[in-house]
Amino acid sequence: MRLLFSIIFTITALSGCAKKGDDNNTPVTIDMNNKDTTTVAADSLSYLALGDSYTIGEAVPASESFPHQLSIGLTLQKHPIKTPKIIAVTGWTTDNLISAIDRSGLTGKKYDFVTLLIGVNDQFQHVSQDNYKIKFAQVLNTAITFANGDKTRVFVLSIPDYGVTPFAGGNEASIGPEIDQFNAINKDISTKAGVNYLDITGISRQAATDPSLIANDGLHPSPKMYQLWVEQLLPMITAKLKVN
Helix, strand or coil, X not given: CHHHXXXXXXXCCCCCCCCCCCCCCCCCEEECCCCCCCCCCCCCECEEEEECHHHHCCCCCHHHCHHHHXXXXXXXXXXXXXXXEEEEXXXXXXXXXHXXXXXXXXXXXXXXXXXXXXXXXXXXCCCCXXXXXXXXXXXHHHHHHHCCCCHHHEEEXXXXXXXXXXXXXXXXXXXXXXXXXXHHHHHHHHHHHCCEEECCHHHHHHHHCCHHHECCCCXXXXXXXXXXXXXXXXXXXXXXXXXX
């Protein structure tokens, strides 16, 4: 797998940075592949990614975000993907994501699979866990609807622990346990809903001893960390694609 991904990481240097408190209420749907769609097969899979800065790949080239790396990996495994659709902005809470979906113009559209990663800004902005519990369940149900009601085609990723990053300023002892509490909520809801759940929080904590896993902004994941996520997510998705 690592040999496969070594082909991918020949692109540009890291770019940009934004702090967790940044917010933008404008709904965004991002096409991450090139604009030439003539090479996309008619039977290519459709993919919707919902989230925040961790989904758009803040501080790294868009081509090295995890949705894009995932699309490349699936295509190389003979599961070609259409241009991924992304609804995500740095700083979004779960409430922001719900509002953006409502204004995105995608309501009623269906996708072959959906990823969802949301909640770090709820923790950072001190949104109550009770509110997160309600709103995460709401956005997860929306994700299932986007997947045409097929729960096996929805993949939830846990919230990374930014407490180990330079941005956190040594507050790992307080941030980490709160991230765990929010993840306990999204995991419980995901499990009860019958969707797929991938815990990538442990991978994010490797950054405590491996600075190459952090982007130049000192906060967000580097392409290398996103690669580690995709190496776990890719077989989960291909397994579901084969049985459906």
